Amino acid sequence: MLQIKGLxxxxxxxELFNGLNLxxxxxxxxxxxxxxxxxxTTLLRAVMGFVPIKEGxxxxxxxxxxxxxxxxxxxxxxxxxxxxxxPVEWVSDMVRIPFGLKANRGAEFSQKKLLENFAQxxxxxDLLAKRVCEISGGQRQRIMLAxxxxxxxxxxxxxxxxxxxxxxxxxxxxxxxxRLLNNGTSILTVSHDPCFFEGSTRVFSL
Amino acid sequence: xxxxxxxxxxxxxxxxxxLIPIYFFAKFKTDLTKATIVGTLRxxxxxxxxxxxxxxxxxxxxxxINLLWVCIMVFVASETALSRTQLKRKILMxxxxxxxxxxxxxxxxxxxxxxxxxxxxxxxxxxxxIFGILMGNMLSSNVIALNTFYTDLMRExxxxxxxxxxxxxxxxxxxxxxxxxxxxxxxxxxxxxxxMGLVALPGxxxxxxxxxxxxxxxxxxxxxxxxxTVTASILSLMITLWLASSKxxxxxxxINNVFQEKK
Numbered sequence: 493m494l495q496i497k498g499l500x501x502x503x504x505x506x507e508l509f510n511g512l513n514l515x516x517x518x519x520x521x522x523x524x525x526x527x528x529x530x531x532x533t534t535l536l537r538a539v540m541g542f543v544p545i546k547e548g549x550x551x552x553x554x555x556x557x558x559x560x561x562x563x564x565x566x567x568x569x570x571x572x573x574x575x576x577x578x579p580v581e582w583v584s585d586m587v588r589i590p591f592g593l594k595a596n597r598g599a600e601f602s603q604k605k606l607l608e609n610f611a612q613x614x615x616x617x618d619l620l621a622k623r624v625c626e627i628s629g630g631q632r633q634r635i636m637l638a639x640x641x642x643x644x645x646x647x648x649x650x651x652x653x654x655x656x657x658x659x660x661x662x663x664x665x666x667x668x669x670x671r672l673l674n675n676g677t678s679i680l681t682v683s684h685d686p687c688f689f690e691g692s693t694r695v696f697s698l
Numbered sequence: 699x700x701x702x703x704x705x706x707x708x709x710x711x712x713x714x715x716x717l718i719p720i721y722f723f724a725k726f727k728t729d730l731t732k733a734t735i736v737g738t739l740r741x742x743x744x745x746x747x748x749x750x751x752x753x754x755x756x757x758x759x760x761x762x763i764n765l766l767w768v769c770i771m772v773f774v775a776s777e778t779a780l781s782r783t784q785l786k787r788k789i790l791m792x793x794x795x796x797x798x799x800x801x802x803x804x805x806x807x808x809x810x811x812x813x814x815x816x817x818x819x820x821x822x823x824x825x826x827x828i829f830g831i832l833m834g835n836m837l838s839s840n841v842i843a844l845n846t847f848y849t850d851l852m853r854e855x856x857x858x859x860x861x862x863x864x865x866x867x868x869x870x871x872x873x874x875x876x877x878x879x880x881x882x883x884x885x886x887x888x889x890x891x892x893x894m895g896l897v898a899l900p901g902x903x904x905x906x907x908x909x910x911x912x913x914x915x916x917x918x919x920x921x922x923x924x925x926x927t928v929t930a931s932i933l934s935l936m937i938t939l940w941l942a943s944s945k946x947x948x949x950x951x952x953i954n955n956v957f958q959e960k961k
Contacts, residue, residue: 540863541950559949563867571863578857579850579874595865643864 493518493647493678494539499548501531501538508534512548514696516647521669521679523689526698532682533574535698536649539680540566553646567595570640574651576632583627584620587639599643609638612668614661630656634665641672648672650681654688666691701908713738752826761820768829772798775837783845784958793941794840801934802832805926813922828926831902835887835927836934843883843935848946848956851875855953868943868951876939884932891924900924 493516500510508531516522524532537543539550541562550557552565570590580586591601607617613634619627627635633653640648648669654662662685669679670691681692689695704712716738723730755767776795780787806829810819819825851858851872861871894900895917902923906916946956 537859540859542859542863542952544952562950566862567865569863569865571860573856573860573863575856576860578860579854589861590864593861593864593866593870595867640864645865649863 493520493553494680495549495551496535496539497549497551499535499538499550500546501534501543502546503531503534507546509698510547512698516678516680518676518678519673520693521673521681521691522694522696523692524680524682524696524698525684525689530698532698533651536571536651536680536682539649540569540571568646570643570645570648572633572636572640572648572650572653574633574655576629576636578624581623583622583624583635586624586632587620587635590639590643596643602642605642606638609641609668610635612664612671613638614664628656630661634661637665637668641668644675646677648677648679650679652682652684654683654685659687662687663691701910713742755822755826759822761818764820764822764825767826768802769799771829771833772802775833779837779840779844782841783848785844785848785956786958789945789954789956790844790938790942793938794844796941797840797934797936797938798833798836800937801836801930802829805930805933806832809922809926831923832927832930836931839883839887839931840935840938843879844938846882847875847879847939850878851953852955852957858953862951868947871951872943880932880935883935884928887924887928887931891928894920894924 494514495516496512496514499512499514501508512535514522514535524535526532534543538545539552539557541557541559553568555561555565557565576586578586578589580589587606588601590596591599603620606620610617610619615631615634615638619631619635624632633656637650637653640650653665653669657665666688669681672679681688683689683692716734720731720734723734751767755763772795775798776791779794780790783790806825807819809828810816810824814824816824854875857874858871861874862868900920900923903913903916903920906919907913911919942956946954948954
């Protein structure tokens, strides 16, 4: 699903990593670990073409990432950053954001399906009626993870999905991700959580 | 009906009224005192100079000189828009100038040629005031809209990249920012349109009535002025954003820095 070959990325003329090779197969969860500032988030962003590449190549679903193919590749991806501070007032509006895009027309918004995902992630239904500023960062991220699961994408890229969570919630997130794998989805993620490493197909140290 | 002239002495007496706002600006330490004095002096000098230029433009009534004058207005308006928004000249100068010029010509010629059905649309009496009012309105709405669009895009990059990362085209990813810029720039004009004649008597109408036109003619001109200024403003904004987008983003859709470096 995702092949990264000999990737070198620089930040302000300094190499973050060089010659990096990583392979994520269909139906796998690959977790990237590493110390702060080692370039974990940068690596995730590079897969979507958000970061300039010095050397190497990124292939998503047999398509080489270039300026011409970046848009087509992103259509196959669901991206969830760690910080989710969107300029919308209500949670009910936030969860609909990706469904307004042409690329996601195949995945119609369904409140029933969303609430099923909420239940798997132990999120309360009444969160939908709240203001975005009234919910915690961890809740916000799990809510958008529930949304990502509805987009039917081949690759889900998630930055630190368990950073603000306790062990039980982390376990729920991992279980939710495993259910997504059954649909043929692959997941590339970043985490510092040892429980999460155990539940991943592979762990990649940066 | 003729308009009563204002003598220079009377003008001076009229300008004394400005002492009232200057007093309050100073009393409450608003930092507006100096700006008001400088602004007033600039206004006096600029309007006297314009008065002289216009006198000759009317005297010559030459289409080429009028077009040249329009080009000068476009250049000055573009310069002003960029200095007020702090956007990079290298990236935005040409898009802003083309946006102003193309919209002014399209909408201005539509009004002069099709609505007014003038034999000579380059006639100084009509062309210069109409293009002038279009330019002034395009400038103020573009300053607000461009500033809102680029400031929000830089500040709320997270939303832009979230949309891109979930399959949005660049047009889809910038749509929320364009929407907000349009709302901010055009809401006052739309609100003003709704209360026109009730809460305030608009400038063009007053000018025409003072100049001797009948109120019936004045209201029709006022309606058209509102319509052409709003149309030209949105058109110029769209042309500017469209032309600037290739330099505001790179080939992958990443946002380039469009603001001037802070000294």
